[in-house]
Amino acid sequence: MIRALLLSLAILSTGAAVRANPPEIVAATAERSGMGWRIEVTLKHADTGWDHFADGWEVLDEAGNRIAYRKLHHPHVNEQPFTRSLPSVMIPDGTRRIFIRAHCSVNKGMSAPFELDLSY
Incomplete structure (x- = not known):
């Protein structure tokens, strides 16, 4: 009985760890490039293989509208x-801040938004 309980707890905690492990944005930059912007994002995630990996990131405006998306294949x-x-991300004129949010293939988990100031 105790063995079964311990096994159940181990399975539950493993599942919780997978769901609780969204990608982390370590760094991000935005620089003007021609008519648009080049966005560069550094991610950290406990990818385990095709069953669980960081599968993309998005660029959002201050209202939370998606401006661009980078699929990770x-x-x-x-x-x-x-x-x-x-490259070539078209950010609306007058935008002073954007946010980056990374996505995970498991439960569509998302990172905390990473803020970038464009007013420099």
Whole structure:
């Protein structure tokens, strides 16, 4: 009985750990590039393979509207943290701040928003 209880607790805690592990944005930059912006994001996530990995990140305006999305096509199990960029992002004139939010393939978990100041 105790063995079954311990096994049940182990299974439940493993599931909770997977759900509670969203990607973390370690760094992000935005720089003007031609008519648009080049956004570069460094993510950290406990990718385990195709069943659980950071699968993208989005650029949001201050109202939470999606401006752009960068799909990540494969896991980065042995490359942590990793950096990917998105060129030619068209950010509306007058926008002073944007937010980046990373996504996870499990339960569509999301990172905390990462704020970037564009007013420099």
